[in-house]
Amino acid sequence: MKIIIGQGSCGIAAGADKVTVAIQKELESRNHPLEIELAGCCGTCYLEPIVDVVSDNGQKTTFVSVKPEHIAEILDFAIHQKQPKDAVIMGDNDQASLDKQVRIALRNAGVLNPEKIEDYLANDGYKAIQKCLQEMTPQDVIEDVKISGLRGRGGAGFPTWFKWQAANQQKATPKYIVCNGDEGDPGAFMDRSILEGDPHSVIEGMMIGGYAIGANEGIIYVRAEYPLAIKRLEIALKQAREKGILGKNIFGTGFDFDIWIKAGAGAFVCGEETALIASLEGQRGMPRLKPPFPAQKGYWGKPTNINNVETFANIPWILLSGGSAFAALGTEKSKGTKVFALAGKIQRGGLIEIPMGLTLREVIYDIGGGIQDNKAFKAVQMGGPSGGCIPASLLDTPIDYESITATGAIMGSGGMIVMDETTCMVDMARFFLDFTCKESCGKCVQCRVGTKRMLEILERITNGEGKDGDIELLEDLCQKVKDGSLCALGGTAPNPVLTTLQYFRDEYEAHIYEHRCPAHNCKKLLTYTIKEDLCVGCGACAKKCPSDAISGEPKKVHSIHQELCIQCGTCKTVCTFNAIEAL
Amino acid sequence: MSELNQFNNMCKKSSDELTHDTSQLDEVLKVYKNKPGSMITILQKAQDIYGYLPKDIIRYISQETLIKTPIIYGVATFYTQFRLQPVGEYLILLCKGTACHVNGANEIEQTICDELNIQNGETTEDGIFTLNNVACLGCCSLSPVMMINGETYAKMTPKKARSILRDLRKKSKLNAGKEDQV
Ligand SMILES: Cc1cc2nc3c(=O)[nH]c(=O)nc-3n(C[C@H](O)[C@H](O)[C@H](O)COP(=O)(O)O)c2cc1C
Ligand code: FES
Numbered sequence: 072m073k074i075i076i077g078q079g080s081c082g083i084a085a086g087a088d089k090v091t092v093a094i095q096k097e098l099e100s101r102n103h104p105l106e107i108e109l110a111g112c113c114g115t116c117y118l119e120p121i122v123d124v125v126s127d128n129g130q131k132t133t134f135v136s137v138k139p140e141h142i143a144e145i146l147d148f149a150i151h152q153k154q155p156k157d158a159v160i161m162g163d164n165d166q167a168s169l170d171k172q173v174r175i176a177l178r179n180a181g182v183l184n185p186e187k188i189e190d191y192l193a194n195d196g197y198k199a200i201q202k203c204l205q206e207m208t209p210q211d212v213i214e215d216v217k218i219s220g221l222r223g224r225g226g227a228g229f230p231t232w233f234k235w236q237a238a239n240q241q242k243a244t245p246k247y248i249v250c251n252g253d254e255g256d257p258g259a260f261m262d263r264s265i266l267e268g269d270p271h272s273v274i275e276g277m278m279i280g281g282y283a284i285g286a287n288e289g290i291i292y293v294r295a296e297y298p299l300a301i302k303r304l305e306i307a308l309k310q311a312r313e314k315g316i317l318g319k320n321i322f323g324t325g326f327d328f329d330i331w332i333k334a335g336a337g338a339f340v341c342g343e344e345t346a347l348i349a350s351l352e353g354q355r356g357m358p359r360l361k362p363p364f365p366a367q368k369g370y371w372g373k374p375t376n377i378n379n380v381e382t383f384a385n386i387p388w389i390l391l392s393g394g395s396a397f398a399a400l401g402t403e404k405s406k407g408t409k410v411f412a413l414a415g416k417i418q419r420g421g422l423i424e425i426p427m428g429l430t431l432r433e434v435i436y437d438i439g440g441g442i443q444d445n446k447a448f449k450a451v452q453m454g455g456p457s458g459g460c461i462p463a464s465l466l467d468t469p470i471d472y473e474s475i476t477a478t479g480a481i482m483g484s485g486g487m488i489v490m491d492e493t494t495c496m497v498d499m500a501r502f503f504l505d506f507t508c509k510e511s512c513g514k515c516v517q518c519r520v521g522t523k524r525m526l527e528i529l530e531r532i533t534n535g536e537g538k539d540g541d542i543e544l545l546e547d548l549c550q551k552v553k554d555g556s557l558c559a560l561g562g563t564a565p566n567p568v569l570t571t572l573q574y575f576r577d578e579y580e581a582h583i584y585e586h587r588c589p590a591h592n593c594k595k596l597l598t599y600t601i602k603e604d605l606c607v608g609c610g611a612c613a614k615k616c617p618s619d620a621i622s623g624e625p626k627k628v629h630s631i632h633q634e635l636c637i638q639c640g641t642c643k644t645v646c647t648f649n650a651i652e653a654l
Numbered sequence: 655m656s657e658l659n660q661f662n663n664m665c666k667k668s669s670d671e672l673t674h675d676t677s678q679l680d681e682v683l684k685v686y687k688n689k690p691g692s693m694i695t696i697l698q699k700a701q702d703i704y705g706y707l708p709k710d711i712i713r714y715i716s717q718e719t720l721i722k723t724p725i726i727y728g729v730a731t732f733y734t735q736f737r738l739q740p741v742g743e744y745l746i747l748l749c750k751g752t753a754c755h756v757n758g759a760n761e762i763e764q765t766i767c768d769e770l771n772i773q774n775g776e777t778t779e780d781g782i783f784t785l786n787n788v789a790c791l792g793c794c795s796l797s798p799v800m801m802i803n804g805e806t807y808a809k810m811t812p813k814k815a816r817s818i819l820r821d822l823r824k825k826s827k828l829n830a831g832k833e834d835q836v
Pocket of ligand 1: 222223224229231252254255256339340341343344377378380382484558559560
């Protein structure tokens with residue numbers, strides 16, 4: 072019998088720490104020692120904190136949304152098989168949405184203890200690298216990856232075998248293999264979950280890649296915002312070294328390999344390969360022109376292969392099960408599975424892994440449970456700042472690289488932000504341009520200045536000061552920024568604007584010509600009123616109103632003088648009774 | 655603009671005397687100063703030690719590594735992680751990533767700014783809080799999210815934000831012995 076507590080960043084944020092302490096205390100006071108294990112995130116973040124009770128015959132009962140006050144009941148269940156009253160066991164619908172998924176990259180996340188190499192070893196861990204080293208040549212490995220059809224999961228979807236082949240054929244040494252864990256898309260957390268929940272898979276994938284291209288040194292570049300991922304990786308690397316899995320003469324085959332971690336310092340552009348290399352070398356992360364590609368001239372001018380975290384996590388599975396097993400999943404041109412991070416206005420937010428080719432509708436409704444509060448679906452954003460918003464009319468689009476690109480968005484690294492009728496699409500475009508404008512490294516004029524000018528126009532429109540001709544000016548700038556930027560940051564920065572213009576042009580027009588935000592989101596275009604039934608007359612809003620537009624007697628319903636109101640929204644922020652309505 | 659001014663001021667006073675204790679930093683420099691490509695790591699460790707990158711320390715790093723200060727400032731100002739100013743006792747990292755934005759991060763920001771009377775990037779006069787907006791803390795499914803000194807607070811509402819800040823203010827070391835201000 073043991074108890075497993077989900078301890079990914081998401082679990083901890085939801086209170087897993089407090090639950091763990093409560094379980095330990097309760098066990099102590101009952102004087103009943105039970106094994107407590109930790110696990111990464113199993114993907115159902117919306118149900119965190121999650122506690123699994125695993126009986127001696129392996130039967131697992133999953134308690135969800137656990138609070139410290141549920142602990143006594145859960146332990147009564149575990150020890151005395153007493154049915155719980157308030158503690159919640161995972162429902163059938165949630166279980167069904169898990170069952171619809173196919174887990175390859177996430178095969179161990181949430182199942183194994185990421186801080187124990189023994190767990191990984193007991194589940195075929197490091198068997199793939201052993202097989203490669205003992206039975207396959209580097210060329211065989213590349214061939215199997217080619218058969219699998221695996222394409223890079225970092226965004227561009229470039230065939231992995233091709234990059235490995237290119238690096239393999241370089242004569243210069245030493246060569247390097249780099250894992251890109253920069254995960255820059257704000258709103259995506261696939262790589263964090265994998266690194267936290269299953270670091271050994273990534274390490275093994277890198278070893279296989281290293282063997283295939285002829286590298287003896289690996290580097291994992293991890294975002295600074297992911298301290299837990301760094302900690303778990305450090306533990307995993309140490310354990311692998313202790314077991315002789317990393318180091319010299321691995322499995323007695325003469326192959327040497329080791330890995331070190333580099334913590335990023337917060338710059339989106341460092342996810343781009345050449346910028347990442349500059350950052351590894353301790354410089355400002357500015358991209359440079361390609362070619363030469365990193366495979367030719369990378370880290371310290373040496374052949375370097377860079378792959379994404381999820382790409383590497385797939386590799387051990389592919390080599391153990393055979394490339395054709397991976398290729399049997401998915402569509403003709405997009406093989407295998409893909410991990411997505413569902414967030415936004417979705418019912419069941421979290422991580423999912425599905426075979427390529429499922430439709431957006433299946434993912435959002437069947438697996439994600441649809442939209443919160445029964446509101447209407449408006450769009451799903453894929454690809455983050457480089458991607459676009461896909462509208463309801465295209466919900467039946469299959470998820471594969473080509474079909475998603477055809478909508479104007481991109482597959483990206485796997486972020487899926489679902490939006491409902493309350494999300495303003497012009498504001499979304501503004502949001503992404505604000506991001507790319509801040510994150511532009513400044514090297515190319517079109518990107519540095521162009522994104523700024525686009526942002527100014529979008530700010531003007533969302534502030535109700537849009538002018539006739541703004542839309543056309545935006546379209547013109549989009550083209551120029553696309554054409555004039557060296558790297559894909561600028562090259563794709565206009566995508567959020569272009570897709571929202573393509574599918575939601577009427578919202579832009581409503582803002583500009585009717586001074587109206589159809590989603591009731593843009594502050595400056597709203598009318599603020601006080602709901603008489605909720606106002607208690609506390610006066611907090613009147614006190615804070617910067618333009619003295621609110622008046623009323625103490626303890627009596629207040630009112631807003633529209634001719635004085637400057638639409639700053641302060642009253643809505645300070646009202647603790649939800650009595651301010653903004654429409 | 656203010657960052658540029660800060661930068662200019664710092665460059666002008668080139669004779670900044672070393673006022674910080676460097677014993678911990680010396681240990682770091684011993685390991686990294688001759689390792690090419692280590693500037694980011696050195697600055698990260700220095701910031702861990704001092705809480706920010708004081709100008710005398712940047713100068714000191716420059717002397718020790720023989721890398722010119724403008725280059726070090728170039729790196730330090732490129733990455734958002736580095737701070738050239740001290741921060742408050744509690745550093746609030748407010749997520750303004752996509753998921754948090756869609757789920758109302760702006761309202762949380764307004765509430766924090768209203769409660770503390772500061773804007774993004776500023777520190778309260780009493781030195782207790784600093785507010786920094788960040789892009790995604792990786793807990794998007796629990797959005798909106800903020801992190802204060804390493805602890806993550808999920809599913810924020812304006813009300814929750816206020817009560818968290820008020821609790822922390824009460825606990826603050828800087829406030830010890832003072833009357834409750836709220
Ligand atoms: C601005 C920009 C940001 C990027 N950010 C990331 C990132 O955070 N993570 C990632 O894996 N790839 C990112 N990429 C893509 C990488 O440049 C590169 O294509 C990828 O790491 C290659 O790995 P893959 O072939 O396994 O996908 C980014 C690209 C650009 C242009
Ligand atoms: S968008 Fe806020 S945590 Fe990811």
